[in-house]
Amino acid sequence: MRRDDHDSSLGAFYYEAVDIKAGRGWEEREGSKPKFKRHYALQIMFYRDLLARVQGYAPPLGRIINIDSETEEFPCADFEADYASSLREVKLVAANETSEPVLSSVCGQCEWYRKCRRWVEDTRDPTGLFFVGKQKFALKERGLATIDAIAEMDVKRYLRGPEKIPGLGEKSLERMKRRAQVMLAGKPEIRPGFVFPQAEEEIYFDIEDDPTQGLVYFYGMVLQDGNGRDEFMFLQADGPEEEENTVRLFWEFIRAHPRAVFYVYSHKERSTLRALMERYQLDPAVFEQYCGQELDLYKFVVDHSDWPTYSYGIKQIARQVGFSWRDPDPSGANSIAWYNDYLKDTSRKELMQRILEYNEDDCRAMIAIKRYFERNA
CATH class of the missing domain: 3.30.420.10 (Ribonuclease H-like superfamily/Ribonuclease H)
Incomplete structure (x- = not known):
């Protein structure tokens, strides 16, 4: 816990939680701007929220101490919306009012993985397809509630007008439809036109x-x-x-x-x-x-x-x-x-x-x- 100078309900000072991590906060990936680790940030945002409820002030920066004993900072404003959304989801879990699962490649280590996967398979849920994720909620609003429905959809119907699906263009929907058809057929589809390099x-x-x-x-x-x-x-x-x-x-x-x-x-x-x-x-x-x-x-x-x-x-x-x-x-x-x-x-x-x-x-x-x-x- 760090004490610093700023007016709060406690006086001319406030407290800030600085977390000690076994990794680094800022990370770079080739071809993209440096990003602060989301799971580090959301944890700090939670501490910040708790303290703000007591002291009436939330600082604009979040901080960790990384594996090299260096202090790293990130702008809290970058994670405000994400934190608010995550907090709402956690409250639903606590109230036993969770929405249906979203299956993805990161689920394998979760203790609920087998249960969620069974549900996805039993209901023919769209997240049984690669790279659908949370887009399934927009699909379901348009009546595309199962893999079977996606396999048979008329793509052009969902490209304009009141049934247009936000964030999904023709190419994405065609690819989704093809993946649904492959899922129903139960065997991979390899497309021609590729070559592997020849090497010693x-x-x-x-x-x-x-x-x-x-x-x-x-x-x-x-x-x-x-x-x-x-x-x-x-x-x-x-x-x-x-x-x-x-x-x-x-x-x-x-x-x-x-x-x-x-x-x-x-x-x-x-x-x-x-x-x-x-x-x-x-x-x-x-x-x-x-x-x-x-x-x-x-x-x-x-x-x-x-x-x-x-x-x-x-x-x-x-x-x-x-x-x-x-x-x-x-x-x-x-x-x-x-x-x-x-x-x-x-x-x-x-x-x-x-x-x-x-x-x-x-x-x-x-x-x-x-x-x-x-x-x-």
Whole structure:
């Protein structure tokens, strides 16, 4: 709790809650402006609201102390509307008056996930389709209450006049209709017109990191070439103090493979490497080399296919093509938990082995997805 000077109902001063975090508040993503983490901000906004009810004053800035012991600020006005909306939803939950669920790719770690997914499947809810989300409420207002209705809709009917759906143009509605038809058919649709780059090597690459600590602790790569090579390689940091040395070794790995294609399944690898380059003043020419060699399979999947699933994340898509993970509960969140347990007791080598196998399976899931596209081009 911090005391500062400003008139309030308490006197010529007020109190402000400053939260201590195990990560950083401001984050940058390639091609977009820096943003303050929403979940950090909403927590501060809640504290600010509680204090304002007591002292009659709410400061214009919110603050955290980040993992580097630095104070970070954000304008509270940027989150006022979001906070008010979130507070209304929480009050509905507390009053047992919740609206129906919205299924999305972030739901997998929630304890209500299975129940919500069953409800979505049983009711044929539109959020059973990829990238519908909260748009389903606007769809339902126009009578498009199920996947079946979306699959049969006359798109032009909803482009103008009183039945126009806000925020959804012809292209978006056509894509939604096609995804609904794919869902009803129960099999993926691969669209023609794509090619994979020809290269001497293919490297399927996946990072394990703990964003709460700003720590990258594992780099996994499956290397394949035209001569039958199929090798899993990895670099791991046995503790936070080894992060710099590990990323420097990976920089040398990139430098040693100038004619490879690096396959990933998100923007995370590129943005993480950029942040590490800036943190440790690594050679930017190597990073630019990597960017020129990277292919994001997630973007490829979204651009060139439709699937009978609500999420196009790697776990959902790879399972659609018959791939399975060795671990009974594979997830990035679990990888972080295993690593933090390992840091508490580094004699537990089985935890690092579990991370290794999980990471290798993520890499091999990418291979399975790429091969499926090649077979069904």
